Amino acid sequence: MKKGKLTGYRGRIINPISPTEVEDIRDGILVVDIAGKIVSCGPYKGDGPPFKKGTVPFDKVVDLRRHLIIPGLVDCHLHLPQLDCRGKHGATLLDWLKHYIFPAEMAFRDLRVVDDVGKRFFKKLVLNGTTTAGIYVTVHEKATDHAFKLAKACGIRAVMGKVMMDQNAPEGLKEETRWSLKQSEMLSEKWHCTSGGRLRYAFTPRFAPTCSMDLLKEVGKLAQKTGAYVQSHIAETAEENEEVKRIYPKLPDAFSVFEESGCAGPKTILGHAIYMSDDEYRRMAETGTKIAHCPTSNFFLKSGWMPAERVESAGVTYGLGTDVGAGTSMSLFTEMRHADYTQLRASVVPAKALYLGTLGGAKTLSMEDEIGNFAPGKCADFLVLDIRQVDYHYRLSELTTDEVLSLLMYRGDGRVVLDAYVGGKKLDVDALKIDRRVPHGFHF
Ligand SMILES: [Zn+2]
Known part of the structure; x- marks a missing residue:
């Protein structure tokens, strides 16, 4: 020796x-x-x-x-550009998006902003004990590339991707479908499984209403081809489900958008998953699709709460996500207590809270053989x-x-x-x- x-x-x-x-x-x-x-x-x-x-x-x-x-703590879902949007109250979700989130994301056209926000973002993650994170950047390819460079320099483990939106998005953030796919594929080629496997790419269609079926189908194929992840949001509010129904009238429910497009699977992490049927949870478990449970964000936006008992009895794997900036804290400890507070019937006991913030998060990111x-x-x-x-x-x-x-x-x-x-x-x-x-x- x-x-x-x-x-x-x-x-x-x-x-x-x-x-x-x-x-x-x-x-x-x-x-x-x-x-x-x-x-x-x-x-x-x-x-x-x-x-x-x-x-x-x-x-x-x-x-x-x-x-x-x-x-080390595992944060399965948060948004890098939204760091400074935390704790800014909006009268409604739309009001909040319009006044804070979309302008903050549009500002990521400027790499100086990305550099400033990105450095503080990774610093705060580390200071809060998050060693692995599932991160959304913005629709900007250069911003995402720069975020990967910062993650590389700071030494954190990250699953990260460029947000994709080719419909129902504000001007300035809406992309052309092919362009969005091409840039995402290039970023995936450049960053997926680099730095000794520390950095991984996630194709990041924001959520069903802002993504066409064409885009989602191509994302499904790309994820299959590259072995990279898919991250998105699902069923955060009842209104969102109505919107999905309006856009995809032939599909029976929100999860079927991911099934139909080929985006469901073991390396897919969907944020929130609040308003879903038992049948959807069953199909999530069957396909191995994971949930990022974000209770602080759900409190802040008054979205509701994920029915953990039903999710668990269906056998779906889930971990915790701060969902910064709707989540106001960068700390997984905050997420642990809110995971308990949101369950009105069964307590999340301390051992389980630790599990959700570590090994459960690792399983959600398909990294349980490596960390947790x-x-x-x-x-x-x-x-x-x-x-x-x-x-x-x-x-x-x-x-x-x-x-x-x-x-x-x-x-x-x-x-x-x-x-x-x-x-x-x-x-x-x-x-x-x-x-x-x-x-x-x-x-x-
Ligand atoms: Zn989110």
């Missing part, structure tokens, strides 16, 4: 196993190899080199004994947390598993995140070279 080859991170480790099962190792060690893969995760046995028989060797130990180690928990062989994406940032009098050693997780879920935010690692590498937000200094404490 060569010196410096394996690094052990010693601290309290909480590792999600399933929606109901979580492993809590009070004095644990996460051993990571030089390639950034997890070698082992288990109790610390009090030894560095030379090693006792039966223990996992490591060459260097990072002492994090006062801290907590959990897997600390199984050997997966990439070392993890966070170092300080629970005292919730309240200084808490002592990590005195808290039960449930107490730690519920404090994170109900009171956690970016303050608790000390460091974020992706593939064994500590993310450095200063690598983005942001001109304006963001004052400490203003990153939520």
Whole structure:
């Protein structure tokens, strides 16, 4: 064993196993190899080199004994250009789109705006402990290309794509169908599975009303051909479903637009999925289509809430999404508590909340073999947390598993995140070279 080859991170480790099962190792060690893969995760046995028989060797130990180690958080759905639209109230959804969202997206014609918003966006993601994200950019090819460059520089894991809209979109954001497809295909060729697989492309038709069936059918073919993802929105409001029915009168329901076009499938992630029948959920599960559940956004826009019990009993996989900018927070911890608040009958218990924000998100993005928990062989994406940032009098050693997780879920935010690692590498937000200094404490 060569010196410096394996690094052990010693601290309290909480590792999600399933929606109901979580492993809590009070004095644990996460051993990571030089390639950034997890070698082992288990109790610390009090030894560095030379090693006792039966223990996992490591060459260097990072002492994090006062801290907590959990897997990196996975945000399955958010919009990069909408960063500064958060918390801007609109009287109605249309009013909000018209006054804030569309102008913010149109401004992405200017790469200086993309650079400014993009750098702050990725910085805030990292500071909030999000190590993997499903991101929508805008219809602009150059803006999307630049966003990929920023994601590459910041070291985050991202599934990202250029928004596609070829009908029912405002002037300035509406695209010509062939042009939209061509640019998306070029971006996919350039970025899908680059940076060691860290960056992936998602064909991103915004939602059924703004996309023609011609566009969607070609997206289905392209996704099949390239192995890239498809991300879109579905059934966010009852009015949207009415609109889909008006545009596609021959199709029985909202999900059939995705089935008919060939866009449904295991690498398709649909945001919201609130107003859907049991039959639609069943077909989603059958096709392996995933849901990005975005409760904060659903609160903000008064859209309703995703019926988690029905979604789960149909067997649909789902993870959490902040849906920034309708979501007001960049923190997955906020999303965890809102996932609980929106379910009026059954609680989302803390272990399940952690699962949804980590392994559940990984499954939603078809990355469960690579990230989401600390199984050997997966990439070392993890966070170092300080629970005292919730309240200084808490002592990590005195808290039960449930107490730690519920404090994170109900009171956690970016303050608790000390460091974020992706593939064994500590993310450095200063690598983005942001001109304006963001004052400490203003990153939520
Ligand atoms: Zn969205």
